[in-house]
Amino acid sequence: MEHKPSSTTILHKKVAVNCLMKKPRPKSSTGIRRQTLLQLKQENLANKSPASTPDTRLLDGYTKVKKLGSGGFGTVWHVVEASTNSSFALKQIPKDNAIINTAVASGIVEARVGQKLFPTVDVVGDKLIQYLNPSISQLDDTFITPNQEESVPSESTKFIAQLYRVVETKQDIWLLFEQGGDTLHNSLFEIKGDFYQGSRTYKIIHRPLYIAMRENISILKIFLRQLIASVQTLNQHQLVHADIKPDNILVSHYFENGRLELSTKLIDFGSSFSSLSPRLTSATTPEYVPPDVLELIRTKYNANHIKLYFQEHCCPHSFDMWSVGCVFLEIACGVPIWFSYKSRVDTGSNTPQQPWVTGLMSSTGRKSDKIAQRQVYVAGNLEKCIRKSPGMNIDSKRWKHGIELLQKMLAISPSQRISPQDALAHPFLKRS
Known part of the structure; x- marks a missing residue:
């Protein structure tokens, strides 16, 4: 006598065949993009050497002694100048691969004020200024007065921390100030x-x-x-x-x-x-x-x-x-x-x-x-x-x-x- 499969058995086989033949659902483009960005971020972190982190980056000619403070707009270091052994306060503002960001804009404003008050400021590299959006800071109108060539008497600025240097490197903007208390x-x-x-x-x-x-x-x-x-x-x-x-x-x-x-x-x-x-x-x-x-x-x-x-x-x-x-x-x-x-x-x-x-x-x-x-x-x-x-x-x-x-x-x-x-x-x- 021929054995006929039950309806239950036939159903199970159909399900099994469908599962085997079913094509995998493609990931959405958003999902792929998220995964790719995450992978890239992980790879960048894995490949990043310790020397590329802001705390370990240095400005040529200066040695970091200790961190004086940090915030959303950068980190301030107590540094010693190698050639003179003099102490300074050095503000480090990471550029974070951005053409401009709030921290960098703040640093440029601070540099411009420093130049206004202390005309002898030494500026090394200043490319970012051309990218600064006028809506962030009207630099030309803001810090240049009719007497722009007139030097500010040193006595009048004795209660303002003096800015000595502004240095722009590939990864940071550095502002070198006199060291206060x-x-x-x-x-x-x-x-x-x-x-x-x-x-x-x-x-x-x-x-x-x-x-x-x-x-x-x-x-x-x-x-x-x-x-x-x-x-x-x-x-x-x-x-x-x-x-x-x-x-x-x-x-x-x-x-x-x-x-x-x-x-x-x-x-x-x-x-x-x-x-x-x-x-x-x-x-x-x-x-x-x-x-x-x-x-x-x-x-x-x-x-x-x-x-x-x-x-x-x-x-x-x-x-x-x-x-x-x-x-x-x-x-x-x-x-x-x-x-x-x-x-x-x-x-x-x-x-x-x-x-x-x-x-x-x-x-x-x-x-x-x-x-x-x-x-x-x-x-x-x-x-x-x-x-x-x-x-x-x-x-x-x-x-x-x-x-x-x-x-x-x-x-x-x-x-x-x-x-x-x-x-x-x-x-x-x-x-x-």
Whole structure:
């Protein structure tokens, strides 16, 4: 008797044959492209020698000693020049195989400002300038004034870190500066993580320079005079720094014959612009930016609107003098104004425990509209806010006229902010 396969067996065979005959589905072009890019990236990483990484690349004639700091716009190194054994600060900005990027654009702006302030800058290679999009930085209009051939007197730039060389290599742009001290932030505060009743908190420790300023207000006044003098120099040449904050101020201090000597240097001009051709960038630190400018950045006004606003409402010093006022406020209150985390200031074991504090201009998430609201409130209630902070005693005779000067720096209306010339002549800073 002939055996007939069951219907189930026939179905299984058909499935098996179809599976064998079925052609593989081709990958989509997108999938192939993604795989190819990933493979290329992996191959590049595998083939890349350690010498090709930014940290291991060197500028001829200089030896890297240590890294001083790094950020989105490059890395700053302490270097020693082989021929003279002199120390410098060298900013390295990787080009990342791009014709232009934000970091490179910032570096070129900084180089142009350096050339404007220090005409003896040595420039080696400058090809990228021709590719710079005018919308990023109007270099020709921004940094060349009718007196472009006139050298800036060295005395007027003594509180600005000097730029010596600009070198463009295949992979990097290098900016060689004089070596200054530590940042103002690091000189004033140390912030440490802490725990309180099982919750993450922070401890803010006042460093020796802060204590010296608190105990001897003349040291604070010396610092303010030097910082304002640097803004005055910029103002004379229609330049706006646009990112003055404690991390962009270097201070070196030492004791000589029992007296503390202080030297201040303003650094990092990558966000700078001319008051004649203003531009705004989100790279600036919002807590130190005036509320009116924060509003312009938040609403993303176009370049023509920004220029018109500055012409109608601002003076060349309006932006930077607000930022100087924020630095002054930070010293007065004893807490970084941007620090939004719950913290206590450590004033020593022999003093009562300090209350919980946060930075006066801080906002969770660092949203510009919230920061602007805080700025307006603090500017209108300066004495109240500082008295509640673990900083300086503004009721002492030594602080006479101090709050008045701070109020003029932090005027909400940009046209009402005190100029650097008037600030240096103010009773609080005027030399007796």
